Amino acid sequence: MLGDGTLLVYCSANQALRCAPIAERPGAGLVISPYQRDEAGLLATAAYLLRQRRFEAPLLLDAARYAGRARLPASAPFNPRWLRRQRELGVPVLTDSGYVDSGDEPGLAGILHRAAVLPDTIAVLPLHPIWLQDRLHRTVLTGHIRAAGAPVALVLEANRDPFALPGVVEGLLAVLDCGVPTLLLRCDVSALGALCHGARAAAVGTVAALRHLTPRPPPAAGPAAGQPHGFRPAAPSAVFRPTLSYRRIGAIARAHRRHPDPDLFGCACTVCDGRDVDWMTALSDRDREVPAFEHSIRVLQDLRDELLGTGDWKQSWTARCTDAVYRSRELGWDPAPMLRHWQRQLEVQRQPGMQRQPGMQGRTGPAVARLTA
Ligand SMILES: [Zn+2]
Structure with missing residues (x-):
């Protein structure tokens, strides 16, 4: 399953x-x-x-x-x-x-x-x-x-x-x-x-x-x-693909005004349909919530397909994190802290004597076989 x-x-x-x-x-x-x-x-x-x-x-x-x-x-x-x-x-x-x-x-x-x-x-x-x-x-x-x-x-x-x-x-x-x-x-x-x-x-x-x-x-x-009933939800954020991070739509729009680069802001997901991702600023916070999460999930699904379609998943993810740090700086944003933590993992694993034990992922016992049947 x-x-x-x-x-x-x-x-x-x-x-x-x-x-x-x-x-x-x-x-x-x-x-x-x-x-x-x-x-x-x-x-x-x-x-x-x-x-x-x-x-x-x-x-x-x-x-x-x-x-x-x-x-x-x-x-x-x-x-x-x-x-x-x-x-x-x-x-x-x-x-x-x-x-x-x-x-x-x-x-x-x-x-x-x-x-x-x-x-x-x-x-x-x-x-x-x-x-x-x-x-x-x-x-x-x-x-x-x-x-x-x-x-x-x-x-x-x-x-x-x-x-x-x-x-x-x-x-x-x-x-x-x-x-x-x-x-x-x-x-x-x-x-x-x-x-x-x-x-x-x-x-x-x-x-x-x-x-x-x-x-x-x-x-x-x-x-x-x-x-x-006492909880005020945060204004909706959306995944901004170049920086691998959730950002408020307003922050994306402000960055767009400073950096009018169509390659960074255009989105091919089924919700944005080729528009710049900050098109959602025209909506109220309430009306933004659904397109923001649909866009985010679609972008993450596409990224997942791209990452797992490569030969070395860990290396591909690290390369994406490195690029996202660079893109964040370019836009004047602090990179999402998790990017650095993920980037560091591959460096740690490559240090002599610091190899983690070979993982047992893929080892499929009977319980797993039933769960995944
Ligand atoms: Zn989109």
């Missing part, structure tokens, strides 16, 4: 019908999370997509109980009904895991080992970023992942892009070296880096709040903080 290098769209249930056509192409698919914690609504949407709408791309359902003010801790038991409903729908089964805080090794081990004894189940690991950033945490994390042997789906907590944080790229590569199929949920452009380094699939969020796990707001922030 999920092939190597699947680029998924991650959306909430109220966006799923709009996202379905975008996710129905080779090498793509859809991950849906509940809208306003309504799991029944999510399951009904999935049933409609599969049975009436005949959606044929990979479909996954994320209960996202690790998110929001009322999030569950990692020690919370899985809900057998949630697992059973996914099996009945015939979708790959994701655990409804709680959040793994920085010091919660028992919680981390509990999720992995409880998932490992369930048939064909992917352990969702919603992680405090220290688990990838810090060497000791990373060793503990990869030790438990190896010992459990269950496929994992990572969700990383950060205020913005987790891959901008030092050590997160290294930590992800360490997980990818564990020899278990690895998915990445709720990410942005780094989804491409993950796929080029052996992730089975990676899911890009439609809106900023679904491109990472937002830390729980402090209680002092007021009763409405973090709740949908």
